[in-house]
Amino acid sequence: MNRNLLQVESLELYREDHLIFSDISFQIESGDHLVIRGQNGSGKTSLIRTICGLTQADKGKVLWNEASIDESLFNYYEQLSYLGHKNGLIPELTLDENLNYGLDQTDKDGKDQVINGFRLTDLKHSLIQNLSNGESRKTALSRVVSSKKPLWVLDEPYANLDSDSISYLNNCIGDHINTGGIVITSTNRDDSIATKTTELLIGS
């Protein structure tokens, strides 16, 4: 993988006159895992959505490989895989269909391996609407992990996962950053995350 660089410069966001965050700047590059840590309502989700270009910041900008993402959205999105609080899965389709009909390149072997790692193989042909909470979350995570995109942005990936799944996810993240990927996750606990991480504390 090429070396990549994500820069965030003095972001500021208001929602209906209410300041969510201000003056957030950081810079991460290939091999980094940034954990955004903060209490409930501290603005983690809002920050993540801004970094992904879903929300327009009131001030500041996000740069991907030194180009503002607003100007090179396609290039940016070609490299970005995002998972928010919502899983982005279609409940009427099966797990397998959801992964196959996704928007990213699919690589059958890699995908099967991830599904297996999350122990979802038996559920491959179950409809998403019949899966348990954690199972659908893991499906959505499988999509990200098997996407082959360098930048992963995950909003609270650990909530609702059992301990085996957490450690498998941590393995995946570890592998990813070791091969030059970048990962951003958010959490509101003080639990320790396995891989070497940078931390961004937001909120008071």
Next chain:
Amino acid sequence: MNRNLLQVESLELYREDHLIFSDISFQIESGDHLVIRGQNGSGKTSLIRTICGLTQADKGKVLWNEASIDESLFNYYEQLSYLGHKNGLIPELTLDENLNYGLDQTDKDGKDQVINGFRLTDLKHSLIQNLSNGESRKTALSRVVSSKKPLWVLDEPYANLDSDSISYLNNCIGDHINTGGIVITSTNRDDSIATKTTELLIGS
């Protein structure tokens, strides 16, 4: 509070020819906190919904104070406060309106105290749709905590909460069982829960 007794007798549930759980029996009474522990997809949610009478079991029954809940649904529901994976809040109403127009008796002081405990006081007049994930979860929990019903059934209450909120919730649960309440929660982690608990392990 009167002493209450919840008995579960050899429950068994199938979903589309797939056995979710079988032969689950336990008995808890005033002062107990039952933690249902299991991995993702082990059937915690299904069990909880069966205990609440939302899902019909294929075998076995649930007894509340020695009467089958199917036969005395009203009596049972008069004592039950439930929180599932979904919060059950109306997004167009404010936090306060959601609590006031809920279905349970409201006791203004108690409610305000809980809201304060979860540090939601500032958000009292925000619409639910504008709250963050954890904030709406805490609102839903406040509804249960301030409901004054003896039996609380909470499905993964800890996911998405920050540590302060978790410890406040644990306080509330502790108070509740000390005054003769019964609490059932589910979790898929090995994290320790503050109060004295009984455990039910499900899944392999």
Next chain:
Amino acid sequence: MLPRHRRFLGICLVLLTVGLASFFILKSFQDNLLYYLTPSEVIAGKAPEDREFRIGGLVVTGSFFRQTGSLTSQFVLTDGSASIEVSYKGILPDLFREGQGIIARGKFNSANLFIASEVLAKHDENYMPPEIHAMETSLE
């Protein structure tokens, strides 16, 4: 294909379709999207049978007549080349007078008389004081 090329292709496609669309829409305006038909079109057989439709034209000067004490009036409509006899029972609009453009809705009876169920006056785009109008008409 590079995103740039794809984008270019997309833009071309859109422009092409918009062009084609404008062609069709403009073409439709040349055809009959009429609120009313002119007498010559009616004579040429463009009018529907057994069905109400609208004719527009000028009231031929001197053609108007009404039986005293009756609401039924009769007049001839023309567009210069063809004319049609119209009968109408009801109150006429203020602007109705000979030489004025009007629109009548109705259908032909067996005697080929156009029985109007509604008569509207169509004002033209000229505005002038009476004196000038008198001058202009006398010049003609």
Next chain:
Amino acid sequence: MNFKRIYKYGSPPNYFRLCLKYENWFTVPGFLLIIIGCYGGLFLAPPDYQMGDAFRIIYFHVPSAYLSMSAYAYMALAALVGIVWRSNVAFSVAKSIAPFGASFTFLALVTGMLWGKPMWGTAWVWDARLTSEFILLLLYLGYMLLHASIREQKKADRAASVLAIVGVINLPIIHYSVVWWNTLHQASTISKLSSPSIAGEMLWPLLVMIFGYGFFFWGVICRAGATELLKREKRSNWVKEYVEEHQS
């Protein structure tokens, strides 16, 4: 084009200052012109050879009709600028135009109906001109409602702007309806520039009224747009300074 200049004059504080400064340059002449136009139209102009005095509705109908359309064009233009340059100024102008545009459309419809009842013999027919003008009113209403029902300001601006821009397609339809279709509504009188088919002494009050409406409209928009802008920019320094200045 020199974008620097656009940025300079399009910056909120500059725009705000310009608005306050020139507001009266529009409202006052607009007011005067309307008074003169009313007097000229109602008393000086001779009656029409056919319609008599009833034709004087023209002095209210035509200006409102013109303004209803041009206001929509300005609104859509502002919306476009807003979307392309993410300009708060443009969005506030667009937003403040909508209610006035809607009122003028309503006025055009009402005066037209008042006029149509005696002249045509009916207040309303569904011909192309009348229908398309009615659609214009709906478009204004749609813009306002859409804006009102999205709580997030930025989002509301942009979503409503899309609607405004899509609706522009209606403007040529209104204007050319009388050419493309045989409508009950008359064809153009003054907007065919070569030779207006209206006598001079009837025309001048009409022109005066048209300009009066236009000036007045811009005056009002200056004020409304500036107020809107102040509301939106209330967090910025220049507004804080402005407010402090005017409180002391």
Next chain:
Amino acid sequence: MNIYLKIFVREIKVSMKRWSDILTGVIMFVLVALIFPLTVGSDQMFLIKIIGPVMLLSALLASLISMQNIFKPDFLNGSLEQLTLSHHSLNGLVLMKILSYWATSSLPLVAVSVFIASTYYVTGTSLIAVVITVLLASTTLVNITALAAALTLSVRYPGALMTLILFPLSLPILIFGSKAIEYSIVGIDSSGPFYFLTGMMLLSFSLGPIATAFAIRISLD
């Protein structure tokens, strides 16, 4: 497989699972069309007079009802976010979604319109005219409805706004569609309305998805 084709296939699959929506559209169509002969009586002259508006009205309602949900579920379950964050052209993806809706909701209508028209005593070339009109009009309406749906995505209960936006944009289609049917049944030259309908169809297909995609981006903000 080409990504756009893939999304098209996926959406068709999903629509098939949501067939209740499709069926509702068809039922609406039938209901509106049947109510007049059932209540007013089957006087042929009268039926021929109203078939134009009835057909167009049914088409509008059917597309309104079956398209209300074109983006909303995806918006709620987060897959619209994923669509927006893909590096493929959002315009193209949206077009595919619209096309799949068109295939599963408009095409059945066109088929049904044949039967309806026959119960209205329309036959021969007029029948073909009716079918073509329904096809052109419903295709245009699909695009307009999609735009209205996207614009009102972030409004939680978008019904009214959607209708209010839909109304002015679809009125010309309703009027010219009715005219096209009327003219061809009565025997007047109906090429004018047909040209107009075709033009609007093309216009809606070229500009509609772009505006819709933009509106989607906005509502996710």
Next chain:
Amino acid sequence: MNIYLKIFVREIKVSMKRWSDILTGVIMFVLVALIFPLTVGSDQMFLIKIIGPVMLLSALLASLISMQNIFKPDFLNGSLEQLTLSHHSLNGLVLMKILSYWATSSLPLVAVSVFIASTYYVTGTSLIAVVITVLLASTTLVNITALAAALTLSVRYPGALMTLILFPLSLPILIFGSKAIEYSIVGIDSSGPFYFLTGMMLLSFSLGPIATAFAIRISLD
């Protein structure tokens, strides 16, 4: 405050926030009513002939559109679960919900129908007949639509039931409603259809909420 009253008030409040849905019904009503004079022309004889079906059809569509969302959002956000788990009578709670929808969506229609009827040249006692018909019919339709909505809540009971419920149940209302209007305009004794409508209204109010509550319980399983 009595719990049922409380829920009624809450639902009215929510409806007010969802005012868009209310408006949709009204706009739908106006749209359907306008399209005929717009395309066929405003011939008085013709308009009086079609006002019956037009009114009933509009009422059906309006209630369909504004009621589609009566349970779905609550189902998705989990508050329907909470409703079911309360120790109050679910039938009663559902009745309150239906009543609040009736108040905010049917009553405006009744008001609008007065204006529509006058543009269709209906006056005097016929006007009153129209208003009463719309009132009775839309009240019945509210109950039927609620049932259909509840049945279609769960994915496992899809559109087929909607067809089975809505179509046959509303057809009699449409037919007898149109007859009631027609008879009273033409001057025939219209008490027959009115008795029928009243009967259906009472029936739907007594059995509708029970069936609806039951359907909700099923779909939550």
